[in-house]
Amino acid sequence: MDFNVPLDSDKKITNNQRIVGALPTIKYAIDHGAKAVVLMSHLGRPDGKRSEKYSLKPVVPELEKLLGTKVEFASDCVGKEVEDIVNNASGGQVILLENLRFHAEEEGSYKDADGKKQKADPESVKEFRKELTALGDIYISELMRGLLAIETCR
Numbered sequence: 692m693d694f695n696v697p698l699d700s701d702k703k704i705t706n707n708q709r710i711v712g713a714l715p716t717i718k719y720a721i722d723h724g725a726k727a728v729v730l731m732s733h734l735g736r737p738d739g740k741r742s743e744k745y746s747l748k749p750v751v752p753e754l755e756k757l758l759g760t761k762v763e764f765a766s767d768c769v770g771k772e773v774e775d776i777v778n779n780a781s782g783g784q785v786i787l788l789e790n791l792r793f794h795a796e797e798e799g800s801y802k803d804a805d806g807k808k809q810k811a812d813p814e815s816v817k818e819f820r821k822e823l824t825a826l827g828d829i830y831i832s833e834l835m836r837g838l839l840a841i842e843t844c845r
Contacts, residue, residue, distance in 0.1 A: 739794060
């Protein structure tokens with residue numbers, strides 16, 4: 692899903708088109724028996740570091756309004772807390788993970804303190820991917836409007 696939406700200075704969404712575009716896929720998964728729908732996205736370019744400016748948390752109220760259901764927000768995208776949230780989900784629960792780009796492993800690089808681009812450790816990238824993959828049985832990527840890529844995670 693692509694929830695890289697524009698936000699104003701009060702962190703209010705100024706254009707929800709990308710969220711609206713993802714709704715049919717989310718609803719389809721729920722309507723067809725998904726235990727949970729785990730939404731992964733990025734927002735901006737935080738260079739592999741946590742930054743509240745780029746948090747996906749402001750997307751939650753808009754998603755809830757458009758879906759008509761509660762959306763659980765996970766404060767990270769990997770780790771024990773996230774695994775517990777996903778593993779305890781049921782009944783088509785919708786979970787939005789925090790910005791993937793808070794981890795340098797998402798893009799495979801980051802900027803150091805001097806602003807120079809550095810490569811992420813290949814083993815860390817591999818582990819990051821493994822942790823994300825473990826969160827689901829099926830991966831759906833909306834590559835472009837109307838085209839989906841669906842893969843089995845395991």
